[in-house]
Structures are given as C-alpha cells and as structure tokens.
Amino acid sequence: MIEPSLSRDGVDGHFLQIKSIVKTYDDVVAVNDVSLDIAKGDIFALLGASGSGKSTLLRMLAGFETPNSGKIILDGEDIVSLAPYRRPINMMFQSYALFPHMTVEQNIAYGLKQDRMPKAMIADKVVQMLRLVHMEKYAKRKPEQLSGGQRQRVALARSLAKSPKLLLLDEPMGALDKKLRNRMQLEVVDIIESVGVTCVMVTHDQEEAMTMANRIAIMEEGSIVQSGTPRDIYEAPNSLQAAEFIGSMNLFRGAIAVDAEDHAVIDSEEINNQLYVSYGVTTAIEDKHVVFAVRPEKTLISRDQPQGEYNWCRGVVHDIAYLGGHSVYHIRLDNGKILYSFMVNSDRFADQPTWEELVYVYWSDDSGLVLRP
Amino acid sequence: MKKVTERLKRHAEHGKRWVIAVPTLWLMLFFALPFLIVLKIAFAESAIAIPPYTQLLTMADEAFDLHVYFGNFIFLSEDALYLTAYLNSLKMAAISTFLCLLIGYPMAYHIARAKPSTQTVLLLLILLPSWTSFLIRIYAWIGILKSNGILNNALMWLGVVDQPLTILNTNVAVYIGIVYAYLPFMILPLYANLVKHDHSLIEASQDLGARWLQSFWRITFPLSRNGIIAGSMLVFIPVVGEYVIPELLGGTNSLVIGKVLWQEFFNNRDWPLASSLALIMLLLLMLPIHFFRKYQEKEWEEGK
Numbered sequence A: 001m002i003e004p005s006l007s008r009d010g011v012d013g014h015f016l017q018i019k020s021i022v023k024t025y026d027d028v029v030a031v032n033d034v035s036l037d038i039a040k041g042d043i044f045a046l047l048g049a050s051g052s053g054k055s056t057l058l059r060m061l062a063g064f065e066t067p068n069s070g071k072i073i074l075d076g077e078d079i080v081s082l083a084p085y086r087r088p089i090n091m092m093f094q095s096y097a098l099f100p101h102m103t104v105e106q107n108i109a110y111g112l113k114q115d116r117m118p119k120a121m122i123a124d125k126v127v128q129m130l131r132l133v134h135m136e137k138y139a140k141r142k143p144e145q146l147s148g149g150q151r152q153r154v155a156l157a158r159s160l161a162k163s164p165k166l167l168l169l170d171e172p173m174g175a176l177d178k179k180l181r182n183r184m185q186l187e188v189v190d191i192i193e194s195v196g197v198t199c200v201m202v203t204h205d206q207e208e209a210m211t212m213a214n215r216i217a218i219m220e221e222g223s224i225v226q227s228g229t230p231r232d233i234y235e236a237p238n239s240l241q242a243a244e245f246i247g248s249m250n251l252f253r254g255a256i257a258v259d260a261e262d263h264a265v266i267d268s269e270e271i272n273n274q275l276y277v278s279y280g281v282t283t284a285i286e287d288k289h290v291v292f293a294v295r296p297e298k299t300l301i302s303r304d305q306p307q308g309e310y311n312w313c314r315g316v317v318h319d320i321a322y323l324g325g326h327s328v329y330h331i332r333l334d335n336g337k338i339l340y341s342f343m344v345n346s347d348r349f350a351d352q353p354t355w356e357e358l359v360y361v362y363w364s365d366d367s368g369l370v371l372r373p
Numbered sequence B: 001m002k003k004v005t006e007r008l009k010r011h012a013e014h015g016k017r018w019v020i021a022v023p024t025l026w027l028m029l030f031f032a033l034p035f036l037i038v039l040k041i042a043f044a045e046s047a048i049a050i051p052p053y054t055q056l057l058t059m060a061d062e063a064f065d066l067h068v069y070f071g072n073f074i075f076l077s078e079d080a081l082y083l084t085a086y087l088n089s090l091k092m093a094a095i096s097t098f099l100c101l102l103i104g105y106p107m108a109y110h111i112a113r114a115k116p117s118t119q120t121v122l123l124l125l126i127l128l129p130s131w132t133s134f135l136i137r138i139y140a141w142i143g144i145l146k147s148n149g150i151l152n153n154a155l156m157w158l159g160v161v162d163q164p165l166t167i168l169n170t171n172v173a174v175y176i177g178i179v180y181a182y183l184p185f186m187i188l189p190l191y192a193n194l195v196k197h198d199h200s201l202i203e204a205s206q207d208l209g210a211r212w213l214q215s216f217w218r219i220t221f222p223l224s225r226n227g228i229i230a231g232s233m234l235v236f237i238p239v240v241g242e243y244v245i246p247e248l249l250g251g252t253n254s255l256v257i258g259k260v261l262w263q264e265f266f267n268n269r270d271w272p273l274a275s276s277l278a279l280i281m282l283l284l285l286m287l288p289i290h291f292f293r294k295y296q297e298k299e300w301e302e303g304k
C-alpha cells in the first residue's frame, strides 16, 4: 500500500519506521509482526487493552528490550542494536521514575550532564525547560514535595531536555486522577507541539488517545488491528475489534441478502427489520456472514413508527443514563437485545421518552457499517 | 458511632502501651540494670573481697557514706596501653567494616537483582552458617589457617607457595575471621534496602544517556545510603568490643579492648578497672549508635 503519510508540517513521512517487529517471551508472543510508519512531528498513540503488547513495543523503541526480529529505523538509521544510552530517544516513564534523591533541577540536568555539556549551558537549558513546563518556582524541590501533576511536568521536562528525536510516553496520565488527567492531556500536547518533537505514546484509554494523538494504532494480542487518524478509526473501523475498542457500538450479526453496486441489504435475526446500507459492500465476500454496526449517537429515537421497511426497530426504554449534555437510552428490543442510543438534552424540560415507554430507534442509510465478524 | 470509634481508639492506645511495655521491660532487665551495675562498679575501688570491689554506699555511724572513686579512670588515662587498645579496636572495627562493605555490597546487589525464588535460596545460604555455633566456626578457621592447615596445604599442592604462609595468629587471620563472621550483618540490611529499589530509575538513567557504572554511582549507590549505614553500624559496633576472634585467631600481642577487658576481669580480678574500660567503650560507641538510631527512624518513616 502506498500511502504518502503527511505530517502536520507537511514534511514527508517515514521518520520512524517499525518493520516486522516480533518479540516473544518464552512461549508468549508479546509483539507479533508489527510494522508502522510514523511521520516527523506526529503524536502517535498505541492504543490497546491490557496485555496487548504496547509497553513491550515502546520498550523496544527505547532499547530496554531487543526484538527477536525486525528493524526500527529512526531518521534513516537502524537503531535496533543500539544500547538505550546511545539512542536519540527519551522516555517519560509511567510512574515518572524521577530520581528521589535529586532536586527538580538536578533531575532535568541529569541527561545533559551525561553529554558532558558545559555547566553554564546546562544551567541555561534547565531554566529553559523549567519555563517550558511552568515549574520555575519548584527548581529546588525534591520529587516527593511535588503533586502528581507537577511530577509529571518535571518528568516531561527531563525527557525533553536532551532534545530527543523521538519522545516516548508510557501511560502518561496513568498516575493522575480523572480531573487532572483531562487538563494535563491538553497541556502535555501543547508542550510537545511547541517543541515539535515526534512522539509515540502508549495508553489503554481511547479518550486520551483521541485527545492527544493525531494518529492512533490499535493493538490487540501483539498485532496492529488498525492505524489512522482518530476520525478514521472512529468513523471507519476496519474490523470488529477496532469498532468495539473505540467508543460504543450497536452490533447486529447477520448475512448479506442483497449485494448490489450501490447498496446492500442485510438479514439479521437480531432485529425485526432488514438492514440497509447505501453503499456497496466489498465484492470479495464469499462468506455472507457480516456484522452490521451503528454508533449510538447516529441513531434517533421517536414515539412514532418510522417510514420505510429498513433500519428501524421497536423496543421499550429499559434504562436512561442522564449524563448532562446527553442521555444514553438503553432500549430493550422484543427479542431482549439491548440497543444504545444517545439523545441530546438541548431543551431543559423537553418531553422525552421515559422508562418502559414504547419507542422506535432508527438511523439513516449511511450511518451503519458492515464489518466482517 | 463516634463514641465507638473513640473507645476503639482508646483500646488501641492501650494495646500500643502494652506492645511497648514488653520490650521496655526487656530492655530494663537486660540492658539498663546490668549497665547500672557496671556503672556502679566503675566508680568503686578494687578490694580483696567478695565481690572484689568496695561498696558505693556504706552505712556506718548512723550515716550513709558515699564513696565515689575516680581512680580507675585516672589510671586508664595514664597508661598508654589502654589508649592503644582503644585505638587498635577502633581501627580493627573500621577496617573490618570497610572490608565487609566491599565484599558484602556486590553480594547484596546480586541477591537483590536475582529472581525471587533464587533470592530466597541465596539468603538462606548467607544465613546457613550461623546455624552452627559461632565458636566452632571460629575454631574451624584455625584448622584452615594454621601452617599445616587446609589453606596452606592447598596452596603448596598447587605450587603457589613452597613454604607454608604464617596467617594464623596475625592480624590477617583476625580480619578474615571478623569479615567471615560479620558479613551477614552487612549483607542483610543492604539487601533489604537494594531489593526495594525501583528498577525503572535505572532504566530512566540509561535512557538519559548513562551507562551501567554511571547509573550505579549516581542512582543506586546514593539511594542505598541507609542500607550502607545500617550494615556498617551492625558490623562496627560489635567488632569494637570483639574478644573471641582476636583471642583465637590473633597473635598474643594483638592488643584490643575486648582482650584487655577480659584480662583485667578474669586474670587480674580488677572488676572496677574492667568496668571503667567497658564504660569508656560504651561512650565511644554512643556516636555510631546514635547514627544507627537516626537511620532506623528514617527507615521506619519511609516504610510508613
């Protein structure tokens, strides 16, 4: 596949190329033949469930693990055989790994000292870094005297101090509480973008990946399921795993009934109507079994039966989760299946369906996706 | 509800007091009381009597007579022999501590880095020798070190030396014995400290461009300071007063405070002088003991 991946500043991609990396521990295949291209300036998120191999992949980039096979090419140089201390890569550790016996200043200066930089230059750089993360006032503190968010900033400053070609973030928000997390996500992105460093981050939180990254790769059991922009992955997941991993989905298992060039019709036992999509499903389906997927926010609820014979179903309101801006309706179909639908709460006291009310859920022809099971 | 918790709290306080009471009693019985007796004897005069010293307080002519005698201390300060003995002991303790640290640190480091299952085995190996009598183990060293002992025989058989080395009854033998006997006391606190280290700190150090040795000196070593202090104190303090090892493995002329004390007590039956010697030794050790206590408090705080 030739895909000229362009970065945000328009420079040609392939700054970091991961080629067919395999890593096994005894009999566990932690990373299974992963290939990725990451452009200069990208913030690239590896997203996956626990045990999917994201940390292992990141640690191979940092040099703490050696792949069984494959290449890692950074800026034209194969770095697989380089020791961690030789790589132009710095990492922000999950628990930050700040040196507890050193002050903030000394922590940031640590990497610069290893380069035998003159003292005055180190001091300048440290001040510059402290300013970057807004921690000038805390230069003389020890890590234990800082809050979680402050520690994270110091860790970020320390990993940026050597101006690495590649910045690695391992679960960057893992040690923070929910509120702080949302704030720091944006702040960290601001800092990374102001420096312009290429960044690979690992997270199991899809919201975090979508907030922070401009490209995401979903990992499952050591393999990449899909990679692309957050929008691509959300709107056009290429597999059931990808669809289920990001956001919530209503799924109907079924089989292709009509497969025309500009539309397809799907029979499903899980719904009382046929499903219709206004685009051709790929021709190469010998196996007629498919899964129809539609996101809750793409469905509508009404009290009146919708027109037409496709893409609607009847049920009763089983549960309502009021989330402020919108509510999530859990609709129980006749066959017991639960469907999720979002309703925007735009009016303060709108006359919305309530518990156990009979309602219809419907969606437009281009809202659904046809996936392989 | 509040009342209940308060009562529970009071109960806990009560329990705490009991928990503290037991060791306090133990300390009173086995430390404070003997110490007071030694203190008393140190300020008495030697006498041909049973026990062989004069009483501090006597009752005569309807009056208490307090008889505090400083002669022992004056005597000790006038004879250079005692000062030499003290200095020798301190030197011996310092060198032994350093040697134990030198040998014990790498051992503790490797045990702490080993797999958990291996760690248990290695720690057991460290502790295993102390399950046999200390005295027997020191006697065993005589068999190893004497001129026709195991070591010399092995060296001669290998052709490394053609005449037996004189090791037994020298300072070398004393150091071998002390390092051998006290090594576990160095290794255990060091291990306890090193095993708690967060490996990601070393990775962070490497990530920032430091090699193994730099990472060790700048991260691992400073962070193990408390372990080093604890281990050193556990070796230094008892070695200052060590008697058995210099007596059995050292030369007759090796002058250390433990031996001098023994001689004064058993050979000269001068209990007051022996007590004064012990008292001064205790004062000398106050400083390191104070350090040790500070360390323990710190460790405890960190542990919380």
Ligand SMILES: Nc1ncnc2c1ncn2[C@@H]1O[C@H](COP(=O)(O)OP(=O)(O)OP(=O)(O)O)[C@@H](O)[C@H]1O
Binding pocket: A025, A028, A029, A030, A048, A049, A050, A051, A052, A053, A054, A055, A056, A057, A204
């Ligand atoms: N040092 C190791 N020895 C043996 N197996 C390992 C080791 N490190 C990781 N694994 C295995 O490799 C697989 C991937 O682990 P990895 O830590 O990369 O997952 P992850 O995606 O980071 O998960 P999490 O979100 O829980 O951190 C897991 O099955 C794990 O058990």
Ligand SMILES: [Mg+2]
Binding pocket: A054, A055, A056
């Ligand atoms: Mg992980």
